[in-house]
Amino acid sequence: MRYQFLTLCLVFFISAITANATPIAANPDDGEYQEQLKAHFAKKGIDISPYFEDERFEIIETIKKKFTRSAEVKIKSLDDYKKVLRYEEKKEAAASFYAAYKEPLAKAEKEYGISQEVIIGILGVESAFGKYKGSYNPFNAYVSMYAKGYRKKFALAQLEELLKFTQRENLDVLALESSYAGAMSYAQFIPWSINRWFVGNDLYNMENNIYSVANYLAHYKKVTGSIEKAVLRYNPSSLYQQAVLALAKDVEPLTE
Template identity: 30%
Template sequence: MTRLTRQLAKTCLVISLSGSALAYAGYDQHSRFNEFAAELEKEYQIPPAETRRWLAESKKLDSVLEAIARPAEKTLEWDSYQDIFLTSKRIEGGKAFMAKHAGLLAAAEQKYGIPKEIITAIIGVETFYGSRQGSYRVLDSLATLAFDYPKRPIFWRELKAFFSLAKEENLDPATVKGSYAGAMGYGQFIPTSFLAYAVDGDGDGQRDLWANPADAINSVANYFNVHGWRAHEPVVQRARVSGNQYQQAVNDNLKPKWTVAKLAAMGVSTIEPANAEDPASLVKLIGKQGAEFWLAHYNYYVITRYNHSRLYAMAVYQLSEALKQ
């Protein structure tokens, strides 16, 4: 090997090693780091040096990018979706959760006006009553989505909020676990929801949604209260359709833009009576026996504020009904 050849080989090795280092570097090395750090400092007063230290520990997770591309709500119909969330095991688990935390649930219902069955059903659908909170480091999940998933700039905002809540709650960002999308705790709050709706349910000075049922239960109840849950009003009921006019209202909008009376004029009828002037929407799901039609009241819409999916809202509602029995 000539001297020139040896020098070229060394140069290639250096380039190769530096390329590998960059490939596996934390997001503190990303080209948009300075932009992110400047926004974080402006919005949450977190110094860029601290942001760099945190993001230096982050890792890109291809599994997160794969998971975010195929959410269950977009790949399943109701006939399969209900088999996941309306099992006898989940129902019995919910009853056990309600029995164990009866006092906390009763107090939250009294304070916020949210039925204990709805609170429990949310936690049951989200994490099987706290037992499946997610194994991803939230730092890695949100950094991956914020910097390498351009279709969802929302995660840029969520990563900033995550650093803020970590600061507020005195948490090490590198130790917090959650879902592939950065949702955390019993109720799977994303960081902006944590900052806005998480509450200290037992007065210990901390909002611990991972290990403290009092905080988790009260935070879910507070979320629904702030989003306009209407106490003692219905959620959804079976409907019948006739003619063709109803088709213009099928799954047209999550937020009700019709009234019960207007839907009735389009050929939508229900078994149970409903106030003619109440806001409502017409939901069509594909169940095990084919198409199902449901008259959805305002509280159904409130459930979709937690997860923007008709399937999710129906699973929560039907699980809550099973927990009443």
């Protein structure tokens, strides 16, 4: 009886606490984020409801981990970073890429003042010269960041830029491909960069990507004062910078 009494008291005590407890905040995945985003874009005259209803829309549950556990965060040495990048494969592929795009590379160098070797370095590291475009969707990526509370302001700003771009170019936003960070095409531009430095209308035209990389780097070379610092504006990781510049150095014999 004593144990039964204690058990009943404990049950009553827990029930009382539960009844008077402050409700737990709603999970951001419960649809509240959709209403917030719908209201935000409605003020801009954009109805994004159909995107949420589309079967291609999905939340990337592990979006935060993809950023916090990226190679640039986890890896400490350039040698290990190069292994993850498959650097030697990119180095070997550079010859055929240069042969195929020798003229636009030379034109970009002349017009923007950025060496074709550095342009090759960027495109090699970013997408293996067009081999990789990303396996995510930029709308899903940025909505996921917003929903999960990871870099919400950045995600919202990129969503605005993304929809500006897709509306201007009359594109299906959910048909686009990107990295988990929402970076698109062979140059891996985020929407903000696309709207400012992408040259041409076709995202998947390699010549456009070559000119766009040069255009972007030319801007930041002027801002920062050096090509080394400009590359860091592409990706703030020193390992990334070193890999790009190493690849640029390795392809110099091709362009001589």
